[in-house]
Amino acid sequence: MSYASHIIHHSRKLRNAPNLLRHDHALLVRCFSHHAQPTSDIRKVHRHGFAPSGRETRSFSSSSKSLSGTRTVSTTMNMGSSICGSASNNQMSCFQGQLSRGYSSDAGLPPHQEIGMPSLSPTMAEGNIARWLKKEGDKVSPGEVLCEVETDKATVEMECMEDGYLAKIVQADGAQGIKVGEVICITVEDEEDIAKFKDYTPSASGSGGGEAEGPSDSSPPPPPKKEAVEAPVAAPEPKASKPSTAPPGDRVFASPLARSFAEEHKVPLSSIKGTGPDGSIVKADIEEYLASGGKQVSGAAPKAKGAAAPALDYTDMPHTQIRKVTASRLLFSKQTIPHYYLTVDTCVDKLVELRSHLNSLQEATGGKRISINDLVIKAAALALQKVPQVNSSWTDDCIRQYHNVNVNVAVQTDNGLFVPVVRDANKKGLSAISEEVKQLAQKAKENSLKPEDYEGGTFTVSNLGGPFGIKQFCAIINPPQSGILAIGSAEKRVVPSSGPEQYKFASFLSATLSCDHRVIDGAIGAEWLKAFKGYIENPESMLL
DSSP states (O other), X not given: OHHHHHXXXXXXXXXXXXXXXXXXXXXXXXXXOSXXXXXXXXXXXXXXXXXXXXXXXXEEEXXXXXXXXXXXXXXXXXXXXXXEOOOOTTBOSEEBOOEEEXXXXXXXOOSEEEEEOOBXXXXXXXXXXXXXXXXXXXXXXXTOEEEEEEOSXXXXXXXXXXXXXXXXXXXXXTOOOEETTOEEEEEESSGGGGGGGXXXXXXXXXXXXXXXXXXXXXXXXXXXXXXHHHGGGGXXXXXXXXXXXXXXXXXXXXXXXXXXXXXXXXXXXXXOOOOSGGGOBOHHHHHHHHXXXXXXXXXXXXXXXXXXXXXXXXXXXXXXXXXXXXXXXXXXXXXXXXXXXXXXXXXXXXXXXXXXXXXXXXXXXXXXXXXXXXXXXXXXXXXXXXXXXXXXXXXXXXXXXXXXXXXXXXXXXXXXXXXXXXXXXXXXXXXXXXXXXXXXXXHHHTTOOOHHHHSSOSEEEEXXXXXXXXXXXXXXXXXXXXXXXEEEEEEEEEEEOSSSSSEEEEEEEEEEEEEETTTOOHHHHHHHHHHHHHHHHSGXXXXX
16 A cells, blocks of 8 residues: 555645545555566546546556565556536537656656547547647646647647646647557646656657667567568569570571572571561561661660650649548448439529529628528428438438438538538528538638537538539438438520420529438438429428
């Protein structure tokens, strides 16, 4: 018990730890052996002020001397808590990270804390450091922003959770591909301890000791490298064997008539390429040789055939985090979801007329203009409300039908494709939808979307008609959703007229619904498109 007491009282922040242990009935187990280091494991410690949804791992180590030499005592505390911060502006509201605290090890390091790359979104496996807002040596307090982390979805500010000083930045500005949990910086409690971490490098185990146990494990890799170098040495042998198949050059095959004709005109047979059986030289070959003035042109052909093609000129564009995630999700969707597609053409003359009327009212009141895409989102949301089977997703145990109609809107940016969500789109007016879509699109282009801006969608709309003039396309479903609507451009067509004129012009828009056949049967998909077409061709019904 003396070892645990020594460790707990080593930090002024843990002087109340005995009370916590007593209240939570923690189990303290100590194991000693002649050949192993003494260890203690505190199984349950709950920290006040945190919800028990995540995990925070802290490790403490100290060294003490005995008569037989130096003995290291280590204690590990697993705290079942999630690290949550307050959300303001672009700051994250809650993140889960791995913190590791170490005490004076064999290297003589003072108490310190290793802060790992946090998991800032459900799909995040690695992240990038956009920039550090604190410098080495700066004092940090709870709630202050340490750095900006580029996740697979957006750039999020990472807050400090405890008082201290930033002693060492392990991953500098612009660091790419940092795995979740990998150490990015070191903090200490006392300012005088900062200088001791100037040359600090985190250990492979992430325990915070900075001890050089890794080199002994990394010594075996060199032998495979030697074997890899020796293998290519034998490769040139086949190249050397090819010339050995050409010794017959000393003997030239020619017909008797060709030989006598060549001797008569003093023509060397070795400089003539035969066209007779099995490549033998005939009289006609010698006559052709003499007619060409004795120039040997046959030897130049092989050189021309063996000429190397010019090298390609290209530029490698590094993958962004959002592009990596988009690629993996779309590949998963196309490989695991049985897609099928339904396309319908809708007349949008009344929709365009209603939009013009609404925009005149918006301009009069100082509101923002309503786009065709805003009307499409509203129509899709009402169709989902009318045919709720499409507003569903597939699970291993059931088909989950959602009561909220949250529509994701595809937004293309320089960094990749984002799909922010308009929540409860079926209950919002066109003006509110227009305002929200514009705000989300701007945040997507600035790479400042928060997780709540793109998570929780039940259906997706992708429009390539208005901005790009695409007539019709088939979109890939955004899992775990079961449907996505692809909107093409509107075009004028000649249609029969019921009036005195035989024909008239009308604008038609092409809409293609991609369906997950596990969830949406063909008839259900057709029923949804019928409802969607009804709202587009009779837009006044959306106001009811």
